Amino acid sequence: MPTVTVEGEKSFEVESGKKLVLAIEDAGIDIMHRCGGNARCTTCRVEILAGEVSPMEQAEQERLAREVDLPAGIRLACQIRVTSDLSVKVISRSSVTGVPAGTRPLD
Numbered sequence: 001m002p003t004v005t006v007e008g009e010k011s012f013e014v015e016s017g018k019k020l021v022l023a024i025e026d027a028g029i030d031i032m033h034r035c036g037g038n039a040r041c042t043t044c045r046v047e048i049l050a051g052e053v054s055p056m057e058q059a060e061q062e063r064l065a066r067e068v069d070l071p072a073g074i075r076l077a078c079q080i081r082v083t084s085d086l087s088v089k090v091i092s093r094s095s096v097t098g099v100p101a102g103t104r105p106l107d
Contacts, residue, residue, distance in 0.1 A: 002082050007049060007089040014082045020046065021077035021105055024090065030101070032092040037078035037105025039063050043092045044077040044105075051086035078105050 004020070005011040006029050014023040021044045024031045032043035039059040053075060056064070060079040064070060074091070094101045 003085045004082060005085075005087040007087065009090075016083055017081050019078060019105060019107055020080040020082055020086070020088070022107055023082055024077060024088075025101070025104070029090065030093040030095045031077065031090050032094055032097065032099070032101055033078055033105055034099070034102035035078075036103035039076055039079050041102075042067060042076060043102065045074055045091040046077045046080075047071065047089040047091065048073045048075055049087040049089055051088075052084050053080050053086065054083070 001013040002016055003011050004014050004023055006024060009029050012027045021031060021033050021037060034043040035041035040063065042063060057079065060076050
């Protein structure tokens with residue numbers, strides 16, 4: 001099983017093919033996901049620090065293209081399926097914004 005490391009939090013094993021946003025949430029780590037995993041809101045942004053992820057599909061590319069000044073390595077956790085070891089940084093957290101995380105994304 002792949003291992004995901006969330007900067008400042010912990011490392012944990014993930015079933016191969018699981019959505020990254022669900023893996024992070026299931027590990028007890030606070031991550032926003034306001035649109036429920038539909039690549040519409042960008043609140044589940046993560047920075048990929050190390051590891052390989054699949055190329056962006058059209059919905060993610062189009063949504064992130066509307067954002068200004070995104071650093072390299074920013075992806076939507078709801079659009080990534082974990083297939084190898086990853087190290088990531090969670091960008092938006094409910095505990096910081098005071099906004100509920102959102103509807104749990106479907107797998």
